[in-house]
Amino acid sequence: MGRKYKLIAQLSTVHSKDDQLEPERVLNRLEETVRIVPLDVLAMGWKERTELFEMLTGASRVCREVFLWYPLLSDYPGFDLSHLVVNYRSERSRGWGGYGGTGIEESFKQACPNNLEAFRLTWGNLDRLLSHYDFDGVFLDKIRFPSMANGLQDVLTCFCPFCREKAASVGLDLFEVQAALEEGGRSGKGAGTAAIPPGAEWLEELLASQPMLLQHIRFRAHSISRVVADVAKRVQAMGKKVAVDVFSPSLAALVGQDLPFMAGLAEWVKPMIYRFGNGPACLRSEIPALIRELAGFLGIEVDEALKWAAAHIEELSGYSLRQIETAAPLSLIGAEARKAVRLVSGTSLCMGLETVSMPGVMEVSPQHVEEAIEVGIGAGVGGFVLSWDLLHTPLQNIQPLRSL
Numbered sequence: 391m392g393r394k395y396k397l398i399a400q401l402s403t404v405h406s407k408d409d410q411l412e413p414e415r416v417l418n419r420l421e422e423t424v425r426i427v428p429l430d431v432l433a434m435g436w437k438e439r440t441e442l443f444e445m446l447t448g449a450s451r452v453c454r455e456v457f458l459w460y461p462l463l464s465d466y467p468g469f470d471l472s473h474l475v476v477n478y479r480s481e482r483s484r485g486w487g488g489y490g491g492t493g494i495e496e497s498f499k500q501a502c503p504n505n506l507e508a509f510r511l512t513w514g515n516l517d518r519l520l521s522h523y524d525f526d527g528v529f530l531d532k533i534r535f536p537s538m539a540n541g542l543q544d545v546l547t548c549f550c551p552f553c554r555e556k557a558a559s560v561g562l563d564l565f566e567v568q569a570a571l572e573e574g575g576r577s578g579k580g581a582g583t584a585a586i587p588p589g590a591e592w593l594e595e596l597l598a599s600q601p602m603l604l605q606h607i608r609f610r611a612h613s614i615s616r617v618v619a620d621v622a623k624r625v626q627a628m629g630k631k632v633a634v635d636v637f638s639p640s641l642a643a644l645v646g647q648d649l650p651f652m653a654g655l656a657e658w659v660k661p662m663i664y665r666f667g668n669g670p671a672c673l674r675s676e677i678p679a680l681i682r683e684l685a686g687f688l689g690i691e692v693d694e695a696l697k698w699a700a701a702h703i704e705e706l707s708g709y710s711l712r713q714i715e716t717a718a719p720l721s722l723i724g725a726e727a728r729k730a731v732r733l734v735s736g737t738s739l740c741m742g743l744e745t746v747s748m749p750g751v752m753e754v755s756p757q758h759v760e761e762a763i764e765v766g767i768g769a770g771v772g773g774f775v776l777s778w779d780l781l782h783t784p785l786q787n788i789q790p791l792r793s794l
């Protein structure tokens with residue numbers, strides 16, 4: 391009450407083993423957490439766990455609001471190979487294999503936002519969950535195309551029949567786009583200009599002489615925006631709220647996310663401006679992947695690509711790829727947070743705050759949490775989202791939030 395910053399926590403039902411997700415055990419953990427710092431919202435998902443969902447959305451709720459954390463275009467029940475985006479070589483999304491063998495049910499494969507059967511299934515499932523449990527809203531995740539962490543092949547999508555038809559209706563021939571990509575983007579076809587979502591000025595510059603590819607970027611963003619707007623309208627018609635999980639601003643346009651548009655649909659927006667996480671959406675993985683993949687695609691040296699990126703992405707210069715891969719520079723985190731605040735003005739911007747710590751994978755200490763909070767406050771954020779799983783968050787990493 392009366393606190394200046396909104397505090398939200400994610401609770402994953404796919405990153406822990408069954409015994410750790412036993413409802414009483416989770417409840418105890420939550421109670422321990424809110425004794426340290428009260429939470430405004432709990433975002434829980436995405437695999438349905440009846441007893442746990444009933445307990446935490448019902449009389450035993452420990453947060454004022456409970457949102458369903460839902461992967462709209464990935465890993466939903468009924469998620470099928472035929473739903474996946476198709477790349478310019480007519481292959482399906484490969485996903486990211488970093489969790490292979492860990493039992494974590496997160497494939498990072500993406501369904502096409504224009505695929506009607508995929509939409510029918512994912513919406514049907516979301517509708518059922520929101521109707522059955524007393525969630526206050528939905529926190530939409532995976533509202534995008536694949537990212538560079540999956541490799542460039544996954545990024546250069548989608549060329550499925552649904553997309554071809556949709557693109558043709560706005561005057562974009564995806565066969566021509568495909569041909570231009572096959573040539574390594576050297577054809578320079580197309581005419582005029584196409585505005586792409588803001589935040590990725592580097593991408594606009596990179597494709598300045600490729601109006602057709604810029605038009606493709608814009609088409610992809612429209613495809614994501616349309617499906618999110620459709621879902622938001624349906625959810626709001628049920629009297630429930632919408633929040634969105636989005637990429638860091640410099641990378642958002644590349645995965646089809648128009649941050650100002652999405653913010654206009656949402657109660658709060660969480661940009662994933664991660665420093666230590668390793669994998670899709672994490673800057674430490676995405677930026678080096680972007681540089682390496684683009685160098686390969688354009689046939690230039692990695693060093694040259696790094697230099698170019700450093701000149702076009704704020705606070706990236708002066709770092710080697712190895713340094714970025716160890717941890718994204720704090721100054722970059724700050725620059726991305728400031729950009730996010732600028733882009734989503736008018737909606738509550740709650741920065742993703744890494745609190746999870748997994749020995750040997752990503753070791754986040756209370757000092758790291760303090761540093762990220764300081765950078766977020768300096769950037770003008772409205773709150774923080776403890777990411778991405780309370781069950782993997784040591785209690786000492788909650789302590790720094792008491793200062794808010």
Ligand SMILES: [Zn+2]
Pocket residue numbers: 475476502503504505548549550551552553554
């Ligand atoms: Zn498609």
